[in-house]
Amino acid sequence: MSEPLITLDHASKRFARGYHVKTLAELLFTLPRRLAQQRKDGLREHEFWALRDVTLDVSSGETLGVIGANGAGKSTILKLLFNILRPDRGHVRVRGRVGGLIELGAGFHPYLTGRENVFINGSILGLKQREVRARYDSIVEFAGLSEFMDMPVKNYSSGMFARLAFAVAAHADTDVLLVDEVLAVGDTSFQLKCFDWIARKRKQGGAVVIVSHEMNNIRGCDRALYLSDGRMVALGEPLEVINRYLAESGASRDPRADDVGFVAGDDGKPIAEITSVEWLAGGQPVACVTPGQAVSVRFGYEARSRVQDPVFALTLFHDDPRFSLTSKGYLVHLWSSDAFAGRTLEGAGAVEVELEALHLPAGQYRCKAYLFEGGRLNPLYVRDGIARIECTRPDWSDERGLVDVRQRWSALAPAEKTT
Amino acid sequence: MGIAAEISEVAARRELIVALAMREVRVRYKHTLLGVGWAVALPLSLMLVFTYVFSRVAEVQTHGIPYPLFAYIGLLPWQLHANIVTHGAQSLVSNRALVTKVYFAREVLPLSAVLSALVDFAVASLVLAGLMAWYGVAPQVGLALLPVVLLVQLVFGVGCALVLSAANLLYRDVQYMLQVGVLLWMFASSVVYPIPRGGGFDWLVWLNPMTPILDSYRGLIMGRGLAPEFWFAALLSVVFALLAWRWFRRVERVFGELA
Secondary structure: OOOOOEEEEEEEEEEEEOOOOOOOHHHHHHHHHHHHHHOOEOOOOOEEHHHEEEEEEEEEOEEEEEEEEOOHHHHHHHHHHOOOOOOOEEEEEEOOEEEOOOOOOOOOOOOOEHHHHHHHHHHHHOOHHHHHHHHHHHHHHOOOOHHOOEEEEHOOOOOHHHHHHHHHHHHOOOOOEEEOOOOHHHHHHHHHHHHHHHHHHHHHOOOOEEEEHHHHHHOOOEEEHHHHHHHHEEEEOHHHHHHHHHHHHHOOOOHHOOEEEEOOOOOOOEEEEEEEEEEOOOOOOEEEEOOOEEEEEHHHHHHEEEOOEEEEEEEEEEOOOOHHOOOOOOOOOEEEOOOOOOOEEEEEEEEEEEEEEEOOOOEEEEEEEEEEEOOOOOEEEEEEEEEEEEEEEOOOOOOOOOHHHHHOOOOOOOOOOOO | OOHHHHHHHHOOOHHHHHHHHHHHHHHHOOOOOOOHHHHHHHHOOOOHHHHHHHHOOOOOOOOOHHHOOOHHHHHHHHHHHHHHHHHHOOOOOOOHHHHHHHHOOHHHHHHHHHHHHHHHHHHHHHHHHHHHHHOOOOOOOOHHHHHHHHHHHHHHHHHHHHHHHHHHHHHOOHHHHHHHHHHHHHHHOOOOOOOOOOOOHHHHHHHHHHHHHHHHHHHHHHOOOOOOOOOHHHHHHHHHHHHHHHHHHHHHHHHHHHH
């Protein structure tokens, strides 16, 4: 196998909280204490490890997705790879030209025209002026801004700015591509262009590192890295890593989890409640599913009084409000109907619903659970945000639209030629 | 990384140095009525001020050179140096978007500040030619050595830009100190009056390469040759620039964190 393009060997980076410069007065007053102070764990006062002992490599043609909570060290890794930061311990090696979408349009000057900025930005990204000239038309066409190239960039809309910056970045020859959450900006067609470009770079043998909070972007990578407090928690198959991250980070619980309504008994407590909602695939709890996957949902309940003919229900709300298509805002409604007719709930227990194939648009969902008693219109118990589920596609290009229709295609007898 | 590799890392980015210097020049005179005329107007107006001060208020010994010409020959390269020092000191701090987001050899930024100062200098030099014609000073053979003097001044200037840009990033005190520092430095050099030799100020001439450099500009233009301390100043400048660069490289690894 060829030598990896990116090698991190026990790379560690420490940061100081606050500013590094103390005023002279501060320096004098803290001098005795600082002299007496021992460096413990290689850290001085107010220092912490932003990244600790990260060891991995990324080969040519490989895509690595990096996930983790804010401050977990994701951007620090990118900056180490970009040579903007240097490791305090360990080694970072990158072969080939590094480029990326860390900050689009770094070096763009608002007073200068689009054209002038293309040349400067191209040069910053490592292109020769001759190369920028040769690619200029292609850059302008890619950005779709041919009429605006002689306009100062300060008059650009933010979308135009991003498109031009991206167009230049896309025309820089890079072997190692670093992408930091920029895909969040821009409209859908811009994002598709980004992904298309990343896919092409990958085919050409480049290594790609993507940092994103959008699990759908990470899912499409070859491997995923989960960072927490600067340490590697998991590295491997994206879906497994994502599931672990979502489970551990508490992302599967919702801040609205306390939004509970119920019918109270004499003691003021709910007559019956749904204690948990768990998503399962192949018998294992999951936080992330693939469209079309067979999954089941398990409801835990506790009935203090007897509940006749219980009906369980679950609605799913997409986090993106654009998916609030119905008046009630939910995208999916599971309803047990008369499946438990003639039964009675008493004490603690669980019911489960199997979903043969869950076709959901990619994204994150909030679950709201209901428990009804037969014949009653109002629920005994409602809990919003009882669980979260994320749906990701294994391939970015595999877009199915809002409604995924089962389809079977076949060729008919060849059409007669009309000539 | 070896020194050779470091040099080639910087050399590989020479087009970027030029591009950033051009950006700087373009932006500097955008939204001004006078445009690049300011490159001329500044040394010219300083010359008028000092001409008034030193020919009406106090008399200055200029070895027979008309005072306005004497002052302009001093102010023109001094203005170059002052621009190198002030723009150079700001070069890393004011480009923090680049320093924290993209990697290229960091020397590019102070070097492009030096180059952009050189553009102003070139424009303002045209006025010098006009002044020489006005005062009937014929070009001397010694002018052939002017590029050498300019080169030495630039080597010294690059050293200053490297040290000050990095120092300013570490401690922003530098930019405040410079406001008065540049003025002090001007009056400690042969800008608007000659620094006398042998009067207890000799250390000021030997330690400050700017005085031999400025005196050499005057000497060559007026046909008297280089200042006696010039070659020492040249040596001092080269050594200083090398030390400055080594120090710059040593602190460069923390730029990404501090900017």
